[in-house]
Amino acid sequence: MILGYARVSTDDQKLDSQVDALTEVGAERVFSERISGSVRNRPELDRLLDQLRSGDVIVVTKYDRLARSLRDLLEIVEAINARGAGFRSLAEDIDTTTPAGRLIFHVFASIAQFERERISERTREGLAAAKRRGRIGGRPPALTENQKVEVRRMRDEEHRPLPEIATLFRVSTKTVRRA
Structure with a gap:
């Protein structure tokens, strides 16, 4: 069975395009929720994982709909694999039901993690440079x-x-x- 998972972070975002794409690729059931990807306790994702059976495939439109960090993504896909199921991401053309798909999944996940770490590093470097120039970031003190x-x-x-x-x-x- 193909099961879809759709997620948006805020109430003003729409799930329609994700649900349509998942239905179009044959998802018989789509689990959807409005919750930040950084929150690990996601009821619909947990429900999806609980109902997963061997041979099922979880499909998402983009893998960042499933997880925000490499660690979370790997843990979730590991849990999917442990149940004998597969994972597929449409945008990245990843399908862990094949050996090549598993390899591509790990490469993409590593690159995404590297990119997040580089952004964080550049931010820290920018703040340090601003501090050297006498600019101090953050909120002004509440009391003089x-x-x-x-x-x-x-x-x-x-x-x-x-x-x-x-x-x-x-x-x-x-x-x-x-x-």
């Missing part, structure tokens, strides 16, 4: 240095509770505690 001094004075001299101080400065109690 003068406000931090006043927070400590109110706590130590006036013995005011932290939640009260936080309310006065319109910040969280955690911010007051850090100050």
